[in-house]
Amino acid sequence: MNFASDNVVGASAPILEAIVRHNAGALPAYGADPLTLGLTPRFREVFEHGDLAVFPVATGTASNALALAAMVPPFGLCLCHEEAHVMEDECGAPEFYTHGAKLQGLPGTGSKIDPAALAAWLAALPRHVKQMPPRALSLSQLTESGQAYGLDEIARLSDIAHRHGLSVHMDGARFANAVAALGCSPAEMTWKAGVDILSFGASKNGALAAEVILVFRADLAETLEYRRKRAGHLLSKGRFLAAQLDAYLAGDHWLANARHANRMAARLAEGLGALPGVRLAWPVGGNEVFPILPAALDRALRQGGALYYDWTSRSLPPGEAVAEGEALVRLITAFSTGADEVDAFLDLARQASRRAAA
Amino acid sequence: MNFASDNVVGASAPILEAIVRHNAGALPAYGADPLTLGLTPRFREVFEHGDLAVFPVATGTASNALALAAMVPPFGLCLCHEEAHVMEDECGAPEFYTHGAKLQGLPGTGSKIDPAALAAWLAALPRHVKQMPPRALSLSQLTESGQAYGLDEIARLSDIAHRHGLSVHMDGARFANAVAALGCSPAEMTWKAGVDILSFGASKNGALAAEVILVFRADLAETLEYRRKRAGHLLSKGRFLAAQLDAYLAGDHWLANARHANRMAARLAEGLGALPGVRLAWPVGGNEVFPILPAALDRALRQGGALYYDWTSRSLPPGEAVAEGEALVRLITAFSTGADEVDAFLDLARQASRRAAA
Amino acid sequence: MNFASDNVVGASAPILEAIVRHNAGALPAYGADPLTLGLTPRFREVFEHGDLAVFPVATGTASNALALAAMVPPFGLCLCHEEAHVMEDECGAPEFYTHGAKLQGLPGTGSKIDPAALAAWLAALPRHVKQMPPRALSLSQLTESGQAYGLDEIARLSDIAHRHGLSVHMDGARFANAVAALGCSPAEMTWKAGVDILSFGASKNGALAAEVILVFRADLAETLEYRRKRAGHLLSKGRFLAAQLDAYLAGDHWLANARHANRMAARLAEGLGALPGVRLAWPVGGNEVFPILPAALDRALRQGGALYYDWTSRSLPPGEAVAEGEALVRLITAFSTGADEVDAFLDLARQASRRAAA
Amino acid sequence: MNFASDNVVGASAPILEAIVRHNAGALPAYGADPLTLGLTPRFREVFEHGDLAVFPVATGTASNALALAAMVPPFGLCLCHEEAHVMEDECGAPEFYTHGAKLQGLPGTGSKIDPAALAAWLAALPRHVKQMPPRALSLSQLTESGQAYGLDEIARLSDIAHRHGLSVHMDGARFANAVAALGCSPAEMTWKAGVDILSFGASKNGALAAEVILVFRADLAETLEYRRKRAGHLLSKGRFLAAQLDAYLAGDHWLANARHANRMAARLAEGLGALPGVRLAWPVGGNEVFPILPAALDRALRQGGALYYDWTSRSLPPGEAVAEGEALVRLITAFSTGADEVDAFLDLARQASRRAAA
Structure with a gap:
């Protein structure tokens, strides 16, 4: 991941x-x-x-x-x-x-x-x-x-x-x-x-x-x-x-690779967007996803082995803000990203989200 | 070649x-x-x-x-x-x-x-x-x-x-x-x-x-x-x-490669040095050979498919000179140079040399 | 001027x-x-x-x-x-x-x-x-x-x-x-x-x-x-x-020159500050004066032959602003600026100010 | 000088x-x-x-x-x-x-x-x-x-x-x-x-x-x-x-200055050229003179207060050489060089030359 x-x-x-x-x-x-x-x-x-x-x-x-x-x-x-x-x-x-x-x-x-x-x-x-x-x-x-x-x-x-x-x-x-x-x-x-x-x-x-x-x-x-x-x-x-x-x-080949990466980004975005307390800072324009996550979810994902960059200090759309207890992160997919890798990440996210709600 | x-x-x-x-x-x-x-x-x-x-x-x-x-x-x-x-x-x-x-x-x-x-x-x-x-x-x-x-x-x-x-x-x-x-x-x-x-x-x-x-x-x-x-x-x-x-x-691996290339250069130099009218401008210091060839031999080798650079305008030892009707050339061997490749080149050279003498 | x-x-x-x-x-x-x-x-x-x-x-x-x-x-x-x-x-x-x-x-x-x-x-x-x-x-x-x-x-x-x-x-x-x-x-x-x-x-x-x-x-x-x-x-x-x-x-000599220029700036600032509708954007820190002038005064001074730069688009202290109908300008004095030159400028400013008030 | x-x-x-x-x-x-x-x-x-x-x-x-x-x-x-x-x-x-x-x-x-x-x-x-x-x-x-x-x-x-x-x-x-x-x-x-x-x-x-x-x-x-x-x-x-x-x-003015400097160089060259053992390395092409002097003369001139650069290691016309006991020097004249300054230098040179011959 x-x-x-x-x-x-x-x-x-x-x-x-x-x-x-x-x-x-x-x-x-x-x-x-x-x-x-x-x-x-x-x-x-x-x-x-x-x-x-x-x-x-x-x-x-x-x-x-x-x-x-x-x-x-x-x-x-x-x-x-x-x-x-x-x-x-x-x-x-x-x-x-x-x-x-x-x-x-x-x-x-x-x-x-x-x-x-x-x-x-x-x-x-x-x-x-x-x-x-x-x-x-x-x-x-x-x-x-x-x-x-x-x-x-x-x-x-x-x-x-x-x-x-x-x-x-x-x-x-x-x-x-x-x-x-x-x-x-x-x-x-x-x-x-x-x-x-x-x-x-x-x-x-x-x-x-x-x-x-x-x-x-x-x-x-x-x-x-x-x-x-x-x-x-x-x-x-x-x-x-x-x-x-x-x-x-x-x-x-180049377009096939890019289309795949973009699909994986869309899959990631769709899955994350369905979670409570998660919203996308930016619409998906290619192979990058910029979700704003509850800090607890961010921690759980990282503890579960997911690797990605914190993007909290970066720019946001007018009116949007990263609140206390939230993190803006950047997720990038590649030609090699498997649907299973995305789904494993989303499963991890869903579990963490459910635990937090419990 | x-x-x-x-x-x-x-x-x-x-x-x-x-x-x-x-x-x-x-x-x-x-x-x-x-x-x-x-x-x-x-x-x-x-x-x-x-x-x-x-x-x-x-x-x-x-x-x-x-x-x-x-x-x-x-x-x-x-x-x-x-x-x-x-x-x-x-x-x-x-x-x-x-x-x-x-x-x-x-x-x-x-x-x-x-x-x-x-x-x-x-x-x-x-x-x-x-x-x-x-x-x-x-x-x-x-x-x-x-x-x-x-x-x-x-x-x-x-x-x-x-x-x-x-x-x-x-x-x-x-x-x-x-x-x-x-x-x-x-x-x-x-x-x-x-x-x-x-x-x-x-x-x-x-x-x-x-x-x-x-x-x-x-x-x-x-x-x-x-x-x-x-x-x-x-x-x-x-x-x-x-x-x-x-x-x-x-x-x-690096030394094995280099030793091989050097051996191929020595083989080239030895073979060429034995031909009439050929002399080495420089002793072989590694994987490069600098023979001075009769122009006819140079032509024959190139026509035979050998590739190498003309070095005629470059420096020479004191007292040495490339005469009219001669060419100084540079031959480089690599880790991948085969003894057969060297021998094919030398065969070509010997034949041309013999033809010229005939 | x-x-x-x-x-x-x-x-x-x-x-x-x-x-x-x-x-x-x-x-x-x-x-x-x-x-x-x-x-x-x-x-x-x-x-x-x-x-x-x-x-x-x-x-x-x-x-x-x-x-x-x-x-x-x-x-x-x-x-x-x-x-x-x-x-x-x-x-x-x-x-x-x-x-x-x-x-x-x-x-x-x-x-x-x-x-x-x-x-x-x-x-x-x-x-x-x-x-x-x-x-x-x-x-x-x-x-x-x-x-x-x-x-x-x-x-x-x-x-x-x-x-x-x-x-x-x-x-x-x-x-x-x-x-x-x-x-x-x-x-x-x-x-x-x-x-x-x-x-x-x-x-x-x-x-x-x-x-x-x-x-x-x-x-x-x-x-x-x-x-x-x-x-x-x-x-x-x-x-x-x-x-x-x-x-x-x-x-x-260098300090004497600078002291003179600074005095002339202070004289300028004092004279300008006394005029209605004029305020200084910055306190005088040396030989430069940054008054905010009514636009009419600015025009009158320039028509009277005074030369200086408009500074309206530059930064201001927090809370300060150049209003519609005003101009922020920069006036610099030199070692050679005469008190008479300053006074002539201030006279011109006072006259223009009075005319505007009339 | x-x-x-x-x-x-x-x-x-x-x-x-x-x-x-x-x-x-x-x-x-x-x-x-x-x-x-x-x-x-x-x-x-x-x-x-x-x-x-x-x-x-x-x-x-x-x-x-x-x-x-x-x-x-x-x-x-x-x-x-x-x-x-x-x-x-x-x-x-x-x-x-x-x-x-x-x-x-x-x-x-x-x-x-x-x-x-x-x-x-x-x-x-x-x-x-x-x-x-x-x-x-x-x-x-x-x-x-x-x-x-x-x-x-x-x-x-x-x-x-x-x-x-x-x-x-x-x-x-x-x-x-x-x-x-x-x-x-x-x-x-x-x-x-x-x-x-x-x-x-x-x-x-x-x-x-x-x-x-x-x-x-x-x-x-x-x-x-x-x-x-x-x-x-x-x-x-x-x-x-x-x-x-x-x-x-x-x-x-620029041409007058240059003509004067050139004339002074010609005067220098003429005077020096008449001395025994002195020859010009280069003809005078402007306001610079390049005499080859006997070393004794060079020394005497410098002891007499003349200032100029040694040019011995510089290039010379084909066939020309600075011999043992000689020095190639460079003399430059300017718009301000006086005829008296040139003549004083030449006098000094003539005296030294005569002393050497005696």
Whole structure:
């Protein structure tokens, strides 16, 4: 019963098999192998974009930070939600990769940037050399509160950004879960809605260590080859990343994984929501559930062996609050989460709930 | 017959099996898993050093650049051989990771830094704020010409460096081959000879994508945790690196791999050396062979399907030269190179040689 | 009637004379001249500190950013007030000089960091490699709201900072005005209260272009010689900076200038405070006055030729607000502000006030 | 008799007077004053270039490093002569300002880059992501050996650079001396010969602390406003730089100063050349003289109070060498060097020479 994150498990079976299958034989190093070269047409097809540039890397932090470095000069600002992973959880990777650019947090419910707040912030910006100029907007899909931006929201935010000369980045660590949740196409969620670069995640959805930077605008791709190499993110045995990503896309494995994880999250949410004294802080937008639990239930679950993070100090919808004697927690499901694992957790919760009522 | 490099093949069987074996189950992310935590005592034992700090990463470029960043401030110099990989082949990774430090190339035969040249360079250095101060010395073991520094050479260079306040880094992309060649212990080749940080390579010697930064001085380890994270080199599924490295050390697999590769290089060198018109530019110091071939032989080998790099424009021993109608080439053997592969190559060479003589 | 800032005027007469006086003759370049060398004992005497290291530069931005770079590694945080000049008005100079460190704004009334907020923020900080570690605290003296931290407040903040391993920086762009206002010694306001580096301002208080970084801790001074040179802030004709600073200290010229500016601010505040409908947002803490004016008065003053900045969107004391039909403005006096200039401004204000009442 | 450098003296009389004259009165800060704004049309006229962008700064190091940062991305190379000031004497300022770009030294007699060497170097460059791509060429005019590139040499080098996608920078610390020596127009020596950015020096030729970055290509000017501010090189009291530069251009004061310094160098060279055992290592190309002196003469001059730098370890023309018992020295004349000072030096030299012969 480990719901701590979707990166606590290993690779999915097809991806692990691909790593093993492509291990044999001699191949050109540093991404010149056919498997790596074949990723570009594959991603172009999936994203319906003939000029897409494709840069595999091993970690999400590298994927995000390299993408931002391609967009934001050292003296520029990158706007993001004030709870964004790039701002809070990467030990300053964007600052390192951009050589000293600055992240500017913006508010918004559900960890989504509020378009009105974005427009107002940009309108109020002093036009003076003292002020670092904004050059990019970064959206997290899913957000830190597990919500998916709707296509119209992405389009509206991108439009505001573009009108002010900003490029648009999407941190898609859980992109697959968002696509599965919205039932749209990858193209619709990205370049058709104005996204210029997508950090396309795979490690949280079945890969062992694989992410891809997908660049929809040729002018933004120019520097990435060099930036990736010099950051030590061009693997010599490129087959390792390519095998994972090839298997990830094959037969829509990525979407199947995400749909499963989302179903498990829905099952968790449904079960928890039926318990007395439990309510969901946020609707389920993908594979994350944010219940507010009675403290006794929280304790009982943890004593029963369930693993997950406390989220009590994080943001909530307007009007909502975690009361004394309650805990806000975050539960994440993965491609590998079994229905039996969810049900065991729910059984544990129901028993604890009943004991408390007795 | 691919002798282009030792990174053109996949992982060795035990390492691949370890990746598969450790794939199952939920484990803490970001290096807090038991497998990763267990690497520290393992390496401490292998290196006979009780305070060794251990930082696994996925690439050699990251390993080298992070090590140098721990040693050299943004305004400092790192001395290295003028042909060193860190200077010539990493697209400025050291400059990126150190935030603008500078690599200063020094001369020396066999791509080894000449201790006298090091001492002279340091003695002649202007003491003025216009001059970036030297803060580290980086040694490549094996060197770019496939040579191994002797233990006394390492000690002498380290001693000069330390007396001038420089830390000593060893780029050990082929450290295993050097240890196998010299028959010394890992400790003797590193901290006992004055090395402060070792970039311990595994990817070129059987791993899929795994390297380790080994820090022998506690004061140099302090910043690496943060620097690695912010560079995106802390993998979320740390088991991937740990499984490889665990298997790499197990039963001295790493040394067995290196000894095999070295034997294959010796076999290649012996066979080639016996051919008319062929001579070795450098003695075999590990798993690399640098023959000077008649151009016709070079052509015949390539037409026969052999893959390797031309090295004609590189440095040579004093008095040696590549004549008109000759080519200097580099042949690298790996853990996976078969004796049959070597023999097939030598057969091809003998036939071509005989044809040319006819 | 230019109250826009204290940097809109040139140099004071003694400083200009010193520049002229020291122009003749040949002197060693790059700070090796006797005048520059003499600054160190002069500042050591003024600050009663035998080990003080002294680094003159031409601008306050350079002075602040270099000081922070000496304290904060590229992966570190610098805590400051959320309205601090280093955070808002230097186009990311600290981020540039520190190579990507991050400024973290903290709240507090009067643009002073609240010690309780500092302690709470540090206590709540996650201990995880995802989190950039705080390494410095930067205090602005005077603050952005013209307030002076009391000696006990500095000591309390420094103490909290030091207990958490942070160094303490003071942005003393208006240090002289603060010393003059509090009537304490320079030593009391700095190292005796726990300040480790002071950016000692002169340009806003009579110099043409001169600031000094004063380092009270030897370990923090080591890198500054190199950092300053490589930033292009070591002037070849060092006499230019030295002449200004020598004259600035001579006969307590710096304190006389600051006392005069403070008196003019008090005169302004007193006159404005007596007008109907005018109130001061903040008490006068040095040479800045922040009145809330009826909009009609604001218009009349500007039409009458007075120059100053609108400050309406800035922070206010709890409970205070700028009403519809009012404007918060900032008036700054300088060493050169004449009593007649203040009185002319007040006359203009009184007339406008009377007209409005009529 | 101080011939150590042209920055050992203060400002010329007209420039000092301008500083004093423009000291009075209140003016907008940060370069918004009329004097600073007026520099743009002034420089456009002098350089016959309608789109010239003008960025005054206080030091040559800042001027060079900012110019290179506008041209070279963090992963790029800047080619320059292997003895260039930007490479050898600025403590890594270009590396700092470019965020880790690399300077690549090229050979050439007289510290001039040899066009054939440049073409060959570019032609031999590996096209691989391991290789940092060259993005700029920096020429020093005068060179480190006091030579002036001819207009055709500049054009030829620029042409090679542009054909390979490199921008062209000119380090014009002694640009005035070069213009005076060649008798060409400023436009001819710069944009008409292919120069994209000029670091136009004034501090060595009569200013106290003033340099200007002149950008001939609009696309290269875009980032400099921000880069300069964030480097702390936008002075608050902009009048200080503007007054100097205004006076520097007025009535061709800059050319008059340079012509005088050049004449004094010629006088020195002529006098020294007539002495037995003395020869010039390089022809006089501006205001620098490089005689090879008998060691006894060198000693006598220094004992007689003459100040200058030993240059013995520096490069020489092919076939030339400093023999045992000789010294190569560098003598620099300035706008302020008096004919009497030169003659006193020559008298001293003649007496010492005669004594040695006796």
